[in-house]
Amino acid sequence: MSLDARLEGAAARPVIMPETVVVDQGRVFVSGSFIAACESLGVSVQPAPPANGPAKGHVERAFRTIGDRFSQYVAGYTGSDVTRRGTRVEDEACWTLAQVQELLDEWIVATGSTVRTRRCAIPWRRSSPCRRTRCGGALVGVTGYVPVSLSADDYIELMPVKRVAVNDYGIRFDYRTYDHKVLNPHRGYRSAAPDGRWEVHHNPYDPNQIWVRLPSGW
Structure with a gap:
C-alpha cells in the first residue's frame, strides 16, 4: 500500500478501551503481571474454562482465518508444526515481530477479513472486521479521538x-x-x-x- 493509503487505513482503525478480556489458561494470561496490568487499566479479566474451545470460539476462528489467509503467505512461514514446513524456508526473508505486526495491521485494513462472529458486544454484530473498521473510521470522523500517552507511573x-x-x-x-x-x-x-x-x-x-x-x- 502507498504511504497515504496506509495512513488513511490506520486512521480508520477504531481505538478502544476494553472493559473485559476473556483469556484461556495460558501462563502468560494468568500471570500476576498480566492481572496487575489489567487491574491498573481498569480491565476485568475473565478466564475461560480449561480445555473448552467453544467458550472462546470467535477467537479460535479468528486465529484460523489469520493462519489460512495471512500467515501462510508470509515469507519464512514454517507452518504450525515441522511436518508442515515449506521447502527451503530458511532461504526466504524473515521478519521481526514488529514487522509482522505491521503487515497484519495493513492486511486487516486492506482486505477486511471476513471472519464473522455469532456473538459480539458491539452494535454492528454479525459483521466482519472490515465492516467494523469502516464503522469505527466513520465514528472517529464524527466524534474524533484524543490519543493519551502513558505516564511514567x-x-x-x-x-x-x-x-x-x-x-x-x-x-x-x-x-x-x-x-x-x-x-x-x-x-x-x-x-x-x-x-x-x-x-x-x-x-x-x-x-x-x-x-x-x-x-x-x-
Whole structure:
C-alpha cells in the first residue's frame, strides 16, 4: 500500500478501551503481571474454562482465518508444526515481530477479513472486521479521538510484579540486591498487604533499578 493509503487505513482503525478480556489458561494470561496490568487499566479479566474451545470460539476462528489467509503467505512461514514446513524456508526473508505486526495491521485494513462472529458486544454484530473498521473510521470522523500517552507511573504499573520483604540489607531477588535510603523506615517491617510483603515492579531487561510501592508512593 502507498504511504497515504496506509495512513488513511490506520486512521480508520477504531481505538478502544476494553472493559473485559476473556483469556484461556495460558501462563502468560494468568500471570500476576498480566492481572496487575489489567487491574491498573481498569480491565476485568475473565478466564475461560480449561480445555473448552467453544467458550472462546470467535477467537479460535479468528486465529484460523489469520493462519489460512495471512500467515501462510508470509515469507519464512514454517507452518504450525515441522511436518508442515515449506521447502527451503530458511532461504526466504524473515521478519521481526514488529514487522509482522505491521503487515497484519495493513492486511486487516486492506482486505477486511471476513471472519464473522455469532456473538459480539458491539452494535454492528454479525459483521466482519472490515465492516467494523469502516464503522469505527466513520465514528472517529464524527466524534474524533484524543490519543493519551502513558505516564511514567503507567509504565511502572505495567511492569512485572514481585512481592518481597524489605530486610536490613535492602531487597533481594533474582540473585541481585537493591538498596536505598528511602527503605530505612520499612526495614524489617511488614507491609499492609495480607501477605506482609512489599510490591516491587521491575523491568526484566534493565536490572539497574526497581520500583517499590511505599505508603508515600513509588
